[in-house]
Amino acid sequence: MAVQVRQAQSSLSGFPEWLPAARIVEEHFIDTLRRTFELHGFCGIETRAVEPLSELTRKGETSKEVYLLSRLQADPGEETTDPARQLGLHFDLTVPFARYVLDNAGTLHFPFKRYQIQKVWRGERPQEGRFREFIQADIDVVGDGALPLYHDVEMPLVMHEALSALPIPAVTIHVSNRKVAQGFYQALGIREEQLPEVLRVVDKLDKIGAGRVATELVDVVGVTPAQAEAALRLAEISGADPEQVRADVLAALSGAAPTELLLQGLDELSELLRSAGRRRPGAIVADLKIARGLDYYTGTVYESFMAGHEDLGSVCSGGRYDSLASDGKRTFPGVGISIGLSRLLARVIGSGMLEVTRAVPTAVLVAVTDEAHRGASDSIADALRSRGIAADVSPTAAKYGKQIRFADRRGIPYVWFPGADGEPDSVKDIRSGEQVRSDAATWIPSDEADLAPRLHPAGEAGIQAGERD
């Protein structure tokens, strides 16, 4: 038996909803992430959905697509344009986490490792087809004053372990380092103020190709053709071997002397690759064309790609902030990584790559002989539940064939028949048709995996997609 996993009808574009089978997939994903994060000692927290606008735009990002709130029953004169009093929905989980750390800095123990799996909202134009509500799953560690580099290794390894526990194609985490890029461009003689523009253009490499990037770097940003060429050489460097990456970057300088910052960045990047290669080979590669995020992260930067779904873009991203939060006296550096869970799920569900064995938690449907004996069926169901077996009672006392069809349509694997007149009960596996005597005080399914709905790749192990409507 298999239930196809589909998206629900959504009457508002950008606000995805799932039918029950797809929600089972979503809950499985969330539970798996949470389990992995907790195995690594991350605390779960939730922050309120709402922040003052001043908090949301603290990093000067007034271009963010924020939803502002106002009260339907607002009192006259209540409207405000003071961003400290105006409330908006959070657009990510980093800004609220930084605020939470400051609010509770006197109570939290540092280094503080937390995970946070919550909805976020972006006030996008309705016509753009982008998600306006979606779930993010973030892990971050924040230190008080200092935060050693080994946390830069820990974050992507934990996230890779979590993603590897999901029924999705392999994900590889690509890393770069702001210090490498900035130090490299310094060494080439590119001016500090040109850096953001250089990064913005290099970021388009996959979209517009090397030729047009070079042209734009020279014509629009105003670097020399030699500088543009070196920038492209840097962007071509990738690999998991720390020494090779270091050698390639230094070679890309074409004789220019490396700066202190570049050497420091290369040390960090090499150490990350070395550690990660030892602990989780194949999880992490250097990828020096990463440019997005380099304008706000201060060291390591992460992006990630799912095999065969590179067109989806980065599945999870993050990096290090030397000052994730600061109250003027104390500074809290942080490093973290964030999955766009709804986007990943929409791809997984939309591509039909997964099925679930059923769309309800129910393992057993207890049949009802006639309405006068519904109480007997209730007692059987309660006995099964008390031993952890999800059970439901048939809503109708119709002919057994109809009650079996009720179970079949939902993917419920077992139907229980109460014994009449002192006869023993029996239970039927409606997939095989096998029916055996049973006692609600002791019965368990022959395959314990039947206790809960299971996910599997579509069409696998003799299961036919579309077998069920």
Added chain:
Amino acid sequence: MAVQVRQAQSSLSGFPEWLPAARIVEEHFIDTLRRTFELHGFCGIETRAVEPLSELTRKGETSKEVYLLSRLQADPGEETTDPARQLGLHFDLTVPFARYVLDNAGTLHFPFKRYQIQKVWRGERPQEGRFREFIQADIDVVGDGALPLYHDVEMPLVMHEALSALPIPAVTIHVSNRKVAQGFYQALGIREEQLPEVLRVVDKLDKIGAGRVATELVDVVGVTPAQAEAALRLAEISGADPEQVRADVLAALSGAAPTELLLQGLDELSELLRSAGRRRPGAIVADLKIARGLDYYTGTVYESFMAGHEDLGSVCSGGRYDSLASDGKRTFPGVGISIGLSRLLARVIGSGMLEVTRAVPTAVLVAVTDEAHRGASDSIADALRSRGIAADVSPTAAKYGKQIRFADRRGIPYVWFPGADGEPDSVKDIRSGEQVRSDAATWIPSDEADLAPRLHPAGEAGIQAGERD
């Protein structure tokens, strides 16, 4: 060891946040509710946080405290006062569920049992100190055309089972029935249009007392003194014995002839009490003074009170709608019940009645001998995690006493010491001080309950509140 459970600093009133220990309590509550709901065959769904204003005010409840959304980057002329295009945050989970049922009526299988545990928002005046963001946990069953009365029994029994699995004082579910109240007042000769006012005044019984209710009924609503007296007699009736309740209600009529509606309501109420008494004695009592909700529910109505915390008001509430949703052709009756989870948690946490054994998921802190050997500690932690034991590696290679204090401050029960120079590893239970040889490939804690944080009533079993800061 015990960690006190406290609320986080909240810089916005009405938007509660929890410190990690309290979040463990919240997650335990949510997981327990979810587990019980699934044992009873309820599907988990989530709906988007946002609905068109026209949907939110469909029942004519324009007095609802709704938060409206607007885009910070709105285009000129984008503002709208068309309630079908204006978006707001949902204020409960019933309105979105009804909309979801209609959106997916062609795909869902009926009767459809769902649970939904989500945040909701109320745009209350900031100064009123009420929750503006909170979690609700709802169960509902919705039928296509018809929905038998036994679901009116099922809902409160499932919710009572879920609440009984939580570490809180006993909850009793109080029930009434709109048909009993309406039929009773009809029999007394109270006019249809007086009914809402009568209910509104009777609802104040606990606050203002019988004398003032009687006065207000006569002076403000305009019923006769005899009618007011009968209304108060009805409101005094409570109990779990179906025959006694029926007899008391008929006696309260003082000779007036019962109407059809009253008799039908009494049949429903009696059947509910009978069934519930058989399946879960003590869970449910009739309580004829319930007046709230009778203006929108069409049959059974629920309220619930926690022993010793009656001042908190109803912990969970709900009832039956003969038309939860309708598309004009099909009508979907529903019955359900909803917990205000954040309100319950705020009481449980605020009253200090609970403690958790630790504020982190970590069971074992692996010590670090020196930074050069951090890799060895990482390997030990990975070996423990691969067997389901949550482990963290010490952030510092300081003296072991300092590393033990790091564990102690977080409530982590075990510290693992890697063996140097071929010596075996050892693990110390820092509560007892006992230290034994150990192997990361086989070790498990002597008490498996140590694998995850546990909740217990404050001060119980030799555990001192405030032992830990």
